[in-house]
Amino acid sequence: MSGQPSTVSELPEWPRYGDEERTGLIRALEQGQWWRMGGSEVDSFEREFGDYHGSPHALAVTNGTHALEVALEVLGVGPGTEVIVPAFTFISSSLAAQRLGAVAVPVDVDLDTYCLDPAAVEAAITPRTKVIMPVHMAGQFADMDALDKLAADAGVALLQDAAHAHGAQWRGRRAGALGSVAAFSFQNGKLMTAGEGGAVVFPDEELRERAFLVHSCGRPRTDRDYLHGTTGSNYRMGEFAAAVLRAQLTRLDEQIALREQRWPLLSSLLAEIPGVVPQTIDPRTDRNPHYMAMFRIPGIGIERRRAVVDALIARGVPAFVAFRAIYRCEGFWMADAPDESAEAIAARCPNTEQIHSDCVWLHHRTLLGTEQQMHEIAAVLADVLAG
Numbered sequence: 049m050s051g052q053p054s055t056v057s058e059l060p061e062w063p064r065y066g067d068e069e070r071t072g073l074i075r076a077l078e079q080g081q082w083w084r085m086g087g088s089e090v091d092s093f094e095r096e097f098g099d100y101h102g103s104p105h106a107l108a109v110t111n112g113t114h115a116l117e118v119a120l121e122v123l124g125v126g127p128g129t130e131v132i133v134p135a136f137t138f139i140s141s142s143l144a145a146q147r148l149g150a151v152a153v154p155v156d157v158d159l160d161t162y163c164l165d166p167a168a169v170e171a172a173i174t175p176r177t178k179v180i181m182p183v184h185m186a187g188q189f190a191d192m193d194a195l196d197k198l199a200a201d202a203g204v205a206l207l208q209d210a211a212h213a214h215g216a217q218w219r220g221r222r223a224g225a226l227g228s229v230a231a232f233s234f235q236n237g238k239l240m241t242a243g244e245g246g247a248v249v250f251p252d253e254e255l256r257e258r259a260f261l262v263h264s265c266g267r268p269r270t271d272r273d274y275l276h277g278t279t280g281s282n283y284r285m286g287e288f289a290a291a292v293l294r295a296q297l298t299r300l301d302e303q304i305a306l307r308e309q310r311w312p313l314l315s316s317l318l319a320e321i322p323g324v325v326p327q328t329i330d331p332r333t334d335r336n337p338h339y340m341a342m343f344r345i346p347g348i349g350i351e352r353r354r355a356v357v358d359a360l361i362a363r364g365v366p367a368f369v370a371f372r373a374i375y376r377c378e379g380f381w382m383a384d385a386p387d388e389s390a391e392a393i394a395a396r397c398p399n400t401e402q403i404h405s406d407c408v409w410l411h412h413r414t415l416l417g418t419e420q421q422m423h424e425i426a427a428v429l430a431d432v433l434a435g
C-alpha cells in the first residue's frame with residue numbers, strides 16, 4: 049500500500065428500481081386486497097417466475113429460508129431423517145432441515161467451484177437420508193448430472209438451494225426444468241429482490257399443491273370452513289412484494305447479460321494477482337447470473353482476510369468474508385446435528401476448511417460496473433495485498 053492508495057469509482061447501487069416497481073406497488077395498493085388470497089399479484093408472479101425457470105408450478109413464500117423449509121416438508125423431511133447439505137453455505141440450508149427436526153449432515157465441497165462434491169455426498173448417504181441439497185454457489189450449478197444420478201440410485205430427493213441462481217442454466221435448462229425442486233430467495237442482496245421473499249419451483253403440480261397447503265396453515269384456497277386438513281404455517285408472500293418482484297424479473301436478463309460480460313474480465317484480472325484464485329466456472333453452467341464475484345487467497349488466514357476485506361471496503365469495493373463452515377457455527381449445534389464432533393467433520397471437509405478461511409466475495413453490483421471499474425477493482429486488490 050505505497051504512495052497514493054488507489055480507489056474504485058462509485059459502483060452501481062443495489063437494489064435498483066424504477067417506474068415498473070412504482071407502478072406495480074400502486075397497482076397492488078389500488079386492488080384493495082393486499083394478501084394473496086384476495087389479490088392477483090402473487091398469482092401472476094408465480095406464473096411469470098415459474099415460466100421463466102422452466103416450470104409452471106411455482107409457489108411464492110415469505111423468504112428463502114422458508115422456501116427451503118416448505119420444500120423439505122413436502123419432500124417428507126422430519127424427525128428421524130437426514131438431509132445432506134454443503135458444509136460451505138449460508139446457514140439457512142442446514143437450519144431449514146433442522147427446524148423440521150431432521151439431522152443436517154454437512155459434506156465437503158469442491159475446492160474450485162465451492163459446490164457439493166458428489167463423491168463426498170455418496171459417502172454420506174445412509175438409510176435415513178431423505179434429501180440431498182446442492183447449493184448453486186454464486187450462480188454456479190453444483191454438478192447436477194452426478195447428483196441427479198446419485199439421488200436416483202439412492203432413491204432420495206434432490207432439493208436445489210437456488211438462492212443464488214435466478215436465471216442460471218445447467219446445460220441449457222434452468223433450475224425449474226431439471227426435474228427436481230428448487231428454492232429461491234429474494235432477500236435484499238439477491239439478484240432480484242423485494243427486501244424479503246422466496247419461491248419454490250416444483251417439477252409437478254401435485255407437490256406444488258401440497259406445498260400450497262403447508263404455506264397457508266393447511267388450508268386450501270377454496271376453504272370457507274376452517275378445515276385445516278393438514279399441518280403447516282403461514283409462509284404466504286404479500287401482494288406488495290409480488291408486485292415489486294414482477295418488475296424485478298423484467299430487469300434480470302439485462303443484468304445477467306452485463307454480469308456475464310464483466311466476470312470473465314474481472315476474473316482474468318484477479319487471476320493475474322499473485323496468490324489470488326477466482327472461483328472456477330464449470331462450463332456446463334452455460335448461463336451464470338453471478339450472484340457473487342468470489343475468489344480465494346489460499347493460505348491467507350481468517351485475521352488477515354478480515355483486514356483485506358476492510359481495506360477493500362475503505363477503497364470503495366463492496367467486499368465480504370465468505371460463509372463460515374456451518375459446523376463451525378454455534379447455532380448449528382443447537383439443533384439436530386450428526387453424532388460427530390466439529391473437528392471430525394472438519395477432518396472430512398478439508399476443502400471447506402480452506403475456503404471458509406481464505407475466500408472473499410464481492411457484491412454482484414460490482415459486475416454491473418464498467419470495464420474500467422473491473423480494472424480499478426483488480427488494481428485495488430493488488431495494491432491491498434502488496435501492502
Ligand SMILES: Cc1ncc(COP(=O)(O)O)c(C=O)c1O
Pocket residue numbers: 111112113114137138140141183209211212233234235244245246
Ligand atoms: C445459499 C442460501 N440459501 C438460503 C438463503 C436464505 O434466504 P433468505 O435470506 O431469503 O431467508 C440464503 C441467503 O440469504 C442463501 O445464501
